[in-house]
Amino acid sequence: MPDARDSILSRLRAAPRGPAPGSDFSVMEDRFFPPEERLARLRKMMEAVSAEFFETTKADWPRFLHGLLVQQGIGSILYGPGSEAGQRLAEEWPEGGARAVAYDRPMDSFKEEMFNGVEAGLTSTLGGIAETGSLILWPSADEPRALSLVPPVHVALLDPDKLHNTFWQAMRALGWSQTQMPANALLVSGPSKTTDIEQTLAYGVHGPKRLIVLITR
Amino acid sequence: MGNFGPAAREALKDGQLRSNFRRAMDGLMSKRAALFADQDEWTRLRALGESIKARALAQLPELLEKLEANCRKNGIQVHWAETTAQANDIILGLLQKRGAKTLVKGKSMVSEEMHLNAFLEGHGIEALETDLGEYVIQLDHEAPSHIIMPAIHKNKQQIARLFSEKIKEAQYTEDVDALTGMARQVLRRKFREADAGLSGVNFAVAETGTLCLVENEGNGRLCTTVPPLHIAVMGLEKVVERLEDVPPLISLLTRSATGQPITTYVNMITSPRRPGEKDGPEEVHLVILDNGRSRSYSDEQLRRTLQCIRCGACMNHCPVYTRVGGHAYNAPYPGPIGKILMPQIEGMEAKGELAHASSLCNACVEVCPVKIPIAELLVRLRTEGAHARADAPVLQPGAERSTAEALAWKMWSRMATSPTAWKMAGTMAGTFDPLMPEAFGPLADWKKGGRTRPRFAKKSLHRLLRDKGVPDA
Structure with missing residues (x-):
């Protein structure tokens, strides 16, 4: 509707306007957690909303994850075979126990299985945010959006050397405004939750019921 | 015209509703304060x-x-x-x-x-x-x-x-x-x-x-x-x-x-x-x-309504909202933000009354994270509701004007600007106060809350001072 656009914009342009005020971002710059305290802070914030943490190594995480799923009775995990993490998982996944399911075709062709058939989804992260206890996810063709959304358990890999103080500082350090943003960028700070019934906290209302973070040293 | 008054009175009778809101708002206020x-x-x-x-x-x-x-x-x-x-x-x-x-x-x-x-x-x-x-x-x-x-x-x-x-x-x-x-x-x-x-x-x-x-x-x-x-x-x-x-x-x-x-x-x-x-x-x-947003935008004061980030802190801290709940406003946006937004969106005829659903206590202004001067905007909208003018940035300006109210204020203004009239009115009020009915007109409504009518003093301050030998200025 081009006429709506033009008449709205011309009304806005006709209004009296002063100069745009500047913004003092020093309160965002000042926020600082010493590097050695960032992981503890992130864990504390995320555990407060029921995220679960496990320590493993960069060399060993696929085997560790397999063992963890078996131990927790989680029968299957969906992964993006084109991603670096997905390739590691496919190559090093032990026989038996939990099943690894490749997310290798468009969602539309296996919605039913994704919604009802797989129990967990694996994603990597770009890093974490100490202040709020958040993981940064940039889904892609190789690591699709639904991995952290549809299966009831979301498993995320976190490199403890990639922790930022705040969201604002992370965004600047990673140069988001200068790069092409992904179709969908995400911060994930816990499992899905709600307090809509009498302000009582309940987990797993629509998204994952559990968020498992593997710290890969 | 709207119906906030009757709806609010109905809501106030609902004990369950009031306790649901009270508990929820207390929880939200303390969680916010901690952060x-x-x-x-x-x-x-x-x-x-x-x-x-x-x-x-x-x-x-x-x-x-x-x-x-x-x-x-x-x-x-x-x-x-x-x-x-x-x-x-x-x-x-x-x-x-x-x-x-x-x-x-x-x-x-x-x-x-x-x-x-x-x-x-x-x-x-x-x-x-x-x-x-x-x-x-x-x-x-x-x-x-x-x-x-x-x-x-x-x-x-x-x-x-x-x-x-x-x-x-x-x-x-x-x-x-x-x-x-x-x-x-x-x-x-x-x-x-x-x-x-x-x-x-x-x-x-x-x-x-x-x-x-x-x-x-x-x-x-x-x-x-x-x-x-x-x-x-x-x-x-x-x-x-x-x-x-x-x-x-x-x-x-x-x-x-x-x-x-x-x-x-x-x-x-x-x-x-x-x-x-x-x-x-x-x-x-x-x-x-x-x-309606571009209409609000045309006025530099009303424009500040558009700063809102829809956090709801104003309603969580509003003594009126907490007691009557959200439905009494009969509007998608209730509470203080609704009281300034709805009259601007839907016009003074349908929603101008919401600008009056406030004691101007300023609680909302203190917690607003983007400093919207809600109380000032409420007063501004009340003014727009009472005065019709051609280029007003609201729909139906003056829709709330009442002839009786306007007349009362006009008389007040005459009296207050003439020392003779003021003195005479004061003397008369003091003398005839015992004869006045306990409640009439808007006072009757006001008294329903269990209040007692204030009394006019027998002697004005002027008179008391003169009796003490203080000369009139």
Whole structure:
């Protein structure tokens, strides 16, 4: 509707306007957690909303994850075979126990299985945010959006050397405004939750019921 | 004319409603206070938030054009609507073009403002609310009573009864986890099968053409990820200039709204599914709605209403809202923000009375994370309601003017500007006070709260001083 656009914009342009005020971002710059305290802070914030943490190594995480799923009775995990993490998982996944399911075709062709058939989804992260206890996810063709959304358990890999103080500082350090943003960028700070019934906290209302973070040293 | 007065009186009689709100508001206020314990940080962050919104408003037409251009470049199609009717038609057109029959909805206050659900149902399209609170009230054919927690007026017994009546095969239970599980089961199937998804927008970034959404449940992500068509609706004030403007606003928003350092999900959408990607909608559309906002924008004072980031802190701290609840306002936006927004959106005739539903206690002003001078705007709107003038930036200025009130003030002004008349009136009031009825006219209403009528003094202050030998000035 081009006429709506033009008449709205011309009304806005006709209004009296002063100069745009500047913004003092020093309160965002000042926020600082010493590097050695960032992981503890992130864990504390995320555990407060029921995220679960496990320590493993960069060399060993696929085997560790397999063992963890078996131990927790989680029968299957969906992964993006084109991603670096997905390739590691496919190559090093032990026989038996939990099943690894490749997310290798468009969602539309296996919605039913994704919604009802797989129990967990694996994603990597770009890093974490100490202040709020958040993981940064940039889904892609190789690591699709639904991995952290549809299966009831979301498993995320976190490199403890990639922790930022705040969201604002992370965004600047990673140069988001200068790069092409992904179709969908995400911060994930816990499992899905709600307090809509009498302000009582309940987990797993629509998204994952559990968020498992593997710290890969 | 509206009916806030009678609706408020009815609400005040409902003890259950009052205790549901009291408990909820007390909880929200203390959670928020805990997260803004550092006064210095609060002061600086709030000043930053205000400056970001003021900066965006100072360049509003340019930023909207930039947002449109960048969205288009990213593959998001942009539509403009002057009125809610136009916005509804645009959405219906998009749905019909794809033959969509079911729409899953994430929480959007603008879609409440548009009465979109009823409109679509009239055209044979099922619009299903998926935010748990919104789902609850949709099942009960109610409107939201709070902009963040729409079902806050209900307790779990009421929700348990509702679910057992409306959800197939549901057993009565008051267990919150079990109730949540029932909604999950119903809605997961809907997410999977829906032809389209709709969401609001918390912040739209002009610099990158990115739509930012905050939420805890994941229903917003499902609505914007699973169906092949995603439609986002926003009021034109939601645009911000730069990506780095978003984190401070999110911090102010989530802490003010629910006392959370951050929501579970921050969802930033920049384009539809790209070639080679396996999920995400094939089409993303952004509908930008005016609906009176550009009229408010034409006035530099009323424009400040558009700074609002919809956190709901003003209602959580409002002594009127806490006592009467959200439905008494009969408006999509209740509480202090509703009292300044609704008269500007719908006009003084329909909603001007809401500007009077306040004691001007300033609690809302103290907690507003972007420093909207709500009390000043309430007074301004009361003035606009009482005085008709040709170029007023509101619909139906003067619609609330009452001849009797205007006459009373005129007489008052005559009396107060003439020393002789003033003196005479004072003497008469003192002399005849015992003869005056206990309550009449507006006093009768005022006295119903158990108040006693004030008495006129027998001798005026002037007289008392003169008796003591103090000379008149």
